[in-house]
Amino acid sequence: MQLDGAARRFLLAALTGFVFLRLWAIFAVPFTDTTEARYAEIARKMVETGNWLTPQFDYGVPFWGKPPLHTWLSAGGMQLFGVNEAAARLPILLTALAVLFLIWHWVRETVGRNAALVVTVVLATMAMFFGASAFVMTDMPMVLGTTLVMVGFWQAVSDADSRWGYAFFLGLAIGMLAKGPVAVVLCGIPLTLCLAVTWNWHLLRLLPWGRGMALLTVLVVPWYVAAEIATPGFLHYFLIGEHVQRFLTPGWQGDLYGSGHQEAKGMIWLFWLMAALPWSLVPALLLTRLGKTVTMFRQDRSGLLFYLLLWAGSPVLLFTPASNILAAYVLPGLPAAAVLLVILFAQVFGAKPSRAARTAFAVATSVIFALFLALTSGAIFAPQQIRLKSDKSLVAAAHAALPDAQLYTLGGRSYSAEFYSRGKSRAIEVEDFESLAVDGAPAAFSVSPDKAAEAAAFGLENLGEYGRHVLFVTPTAGEVK
Template structure:
């Protein structure tokens, strides 16, 4: 077997940061912490219900893909194309459902695999540049940060996109600095671009290119840029992405205009954008992405704050960095935050692409300014990892037993309760659409605000369940009283079931 490092001289493989050494006991504790985090996340994959709207929506789109067999156009509703995002994350969830059954585990398992691939890439990269101990600590920090841990098996686009941006980030630095095989990693850079384009679209490419455009002149490495072989590399990206984009436009004309202009321009610059076909704009103060990032990096934000009093040591560490390691990491953290600072419609999850580089940067700066973690730092880190895992276990157990306690918007228990009375129960919801209701009823649900449809339920020959919000109960009480029996309250909804058909 030929090593992918074989075409680089050994003297170019340099340690980017100060020596860093953990005891054997510390390593065992860290690996045990990672195992505990994985166990907790697997538990949550089975027990945590799909919650409206984001995860339930994407899970239902994937379920419709499996049901319809249409792998080109994701469907928002039956026959209605979902143009909001490319389909890579939907493909992964649909493949999981085909392999493991239509349910939460199948929908989430390949998203978790993407998170595992991100951790593997970060560990490999940091180990080559800063040693195995820093690599281990970096992936523990990343895996236990609030947003990464939560998103690691969450059915949405972001983790799949981050796999692409991290692959390109690692591949670019590895190919240009000589810490890995030039041919392999320069190709992986363009594969990473393709993953991002199929997971999120052009925004992933912009997030990838911003730190490169800033770091190359800063590091004085413009001449090395040609090492990526852009012509052949872009051919790789095009071959992996264009077939679907072209097929999607041919199958549903108008996709490219909506996706490229609406989703990538108007969504971010128009506050409360009204052109969203699949939801509503999230108007937020501009620049709030930085606060989101600080909150989403918890509990490790406190460790970053603990470095601030050692500003002189930090300056010395940065001044001694001849490789540009820290500047590359800092720009990779800042890129998505800079991009979304002027955005009017953002969510906390938009800070996820910053998290991998932030974990590596924190560990590296800590090593340079404070050395290996001391007694208090080890204790604090252990408490942080245990706290994240414990809190998630508690929330998962509560959501499994009674999601109403947490005010989670999920129809899992309501649908299950109705089906205990009749497995073939037909569901009618009065009011707004619920994606979790669609998922848990396998699409066999009607949403209406027409009283005439409620009147017709008694004559349709099947047993019906009527679901109304607590605010609408008084309005429908008279209409439902003669035909339905109240079964109970599930969160903010009341379930009525029809008496068994004779």
């Protein structure tokens, strides 16, 4: 791929702009319910309790839904830099940057420096990758693991480099500690299909199986064994419930920590199109020259294009028959999709981008930047108007009115309220509300707007609406100064 100085400067400026936008967001955007606030609160509890073995869904209640790597990362950030949004998000951002660096290094060595720069910008600006790049959840650490597996395997069998062979097993360990066996499956699908179609099973002998499996065992097995000993039942729930029933049972009712996400089967394809925006539009351009695109695959002696296609499609293949899915499930395939789309576009439309191609690239990058800038600005400057799903401002108002009072959330847990109150938020039901409202003890209540009249009837003081909820305090509180 040929790039002139202006094109390289634009790509570097775009990459820098997206990095600074993400940095701004990790400091300024509050945690929102339910996903990010829930995982951030689990990490905060790990720091508070000092229990680094078993993540806790609530005090004394183990969280069996996911392995602890993402929790260790966010808890480690808060241990070092204090309990705040940026400290919890920064380690996740570092994993995203590690993925970008790994892809840049691999493409530079395999295809060329210019292609590596374009791929890095494309991946960094994919909607789901950018959104998840500093989002406190399990997926980005797993993407680091699966990317290391796939890059490590290619390099190990292409260059017979044992160091990349060890990277393959290290990636498996990261995936197993980030999200569990699903990471192995997501890598196993493309690797198995690629070796089966090309009948190159002998390449497996190039991996350092003895020492590699020893490394994998040492890194993974101790925690799984210790977790089962500490909280018996973990392995059955995690391996059977989370990895079998969750995907095969629509609206799975066995989820201990939420509810199933029932979607139409095949919905993962639409999720991929949304996750890869704006670059998911590129396949439509390639279809206009389908014959040449197919020829590129046929003439690819290295097998790289086929390898990338299987890797990119692995999440879609795995989750097409599943109905209990989330959009983030496509993330492990996005690094390969970015590489594949850039290589194919360059080969089909020419190694030197035309003026129209450069303009379209600049427009697409600018549009996605403007979209994320608007979303970030709205979350920071107009949370009330967009009804941001966060109780940060409500907790601050409650603390100003009654610094040491218990905060009660009516009708269900608010993980953001728990995080920002440092665990001093407790969910109550309607039947508990009356006794707590009239017993005279200083208290604050987070109430949905439809329950506001009922709360006022008990003589509670209405301090106003904060996002999704109305804040009430016991009448001894007085007005917020």
